Amino acid sequence: MKRIDKHRYKFSGRASTAGIGAWFKSIEDKGYSLWNEETKSPEKTFLSQKEGNYIRERIYIYDLKNRKVKYIKRKPGTDKVRIKFVKIPSIPFQDIVTATFYFRRYGIFEVGKETVFPIFAGGKFQNVSFKVVGKEKLSTPFGEIETFKVIPSNNLSPEGAFERKGKVIFWFTADKRHIPVKVIAEVKIGSVSAVLVSAKGKNFDLKKEYEKQRKKSLLEKVLSGEIGDDNG
Numbered sequence: 001m002k003r004i005d006k007h008r009y010k011f012s013g014r015a016s017t018a019g020i021g022a023w024f025k026s027i028e029d030k031g032y033s034l035w036n037e038e039t040k041s042p043e044k045t046f047l048s049q050k051e052g053n054y055i056r057e058r059i060y061i062y063d064l065k066n067r068k069v070k071y072i073k074r075k076p077g078t079d080k081v082r083i084k085f086v087k088i089p090s091i092p093f094q095d096i097v098t099a100t101f102y103f104r105r106y107g108i109f110e111v112g113k114e115t116v117f118p119i120f121a122g123g124k125f126q127n128v129s130f131k132v133v134g135k136e137k138l139s140t141p142f143g144e145i146e147t148f149k150v151i152p153s154n155n156l157s158p159e160g161a162f163e164r165k166g167k168v169i170f171w172f173t174a175d176k177r178h179i180p181v182k183v184i185a186e187v188k189i190g191s192v193s194a195v196l197v198s199a200k201g202k203n204f205d206l207k208k209e210y211e212k213q214r215k216k217s218l219l220e221k222v223l224s225g226e227i228g229d230d231n232g
Contacts, residue, residue, distance in 0.1 A: 033097040040092035093118040103130045129153040146174040
């Protein structure tokens with residue numbers, strides 16, 4: 001995520017795999033969204049799919065004033081272009097790139113609660129839900145972290161090789177920032193997992209924060225006698 005001006009962010013993502021055969025080795029899906037903080041909705045989405053011999057680009061341009069999406073599908077290197085328009089039923093809404101960010105910022109983080117909002121994916125609008133199913137201590141590169149375990153509804157899924165075929169589970173930090181630290185998903189070609197290894201921002205470094213917490217916890221144990229007590 002990168003702020004590009006006062007009200008807009010750019011979200012970028014990439015998914016690829018080495019697989020077990022020559023076809024799988026060429027898979028690479030990537031894309032980005034421009035998201036407006038005032039409307040809480042995307043302005044443009046770009047998705048590129050390179051999966052074996054299948055190469056396609058999709059561009060969604062959101063006209064919020066006239067409540068319509070211009071959906072452009074094209075094959076790079078050719079003149080094959082398809083354009084259609086889709087009505088926007090309500091604002092705000094999200095796309096496949098911004099949905100997790102929107103939930104992280106505006107979702108309900110209470111066990112048993114779910115957050116429902118519209119998403120534009122696969123050329124259509126539909127409601128998606130994120131349900132908090134529990135709290136867990138999760139082992140991460142930053143140490144053990146208290147997290148919320150969250151499962152989105154089945155319609156949160158990209159197209160192509162990474163299309164969802166089973167359960168997706170997210171783990172978000174159980175603090176006010178709700179940072180996603182891990183995700184696992186069952187997709188067409190097997191399973192995908194991702195673990196956060198770095199998170200930095202203005203006056204913010206997650207790794208350093210948790211290092212300080214661990215040192216503080218160790219010092220408290222020493223001072224309380226939990227560590228270093230020869231009689232225990």
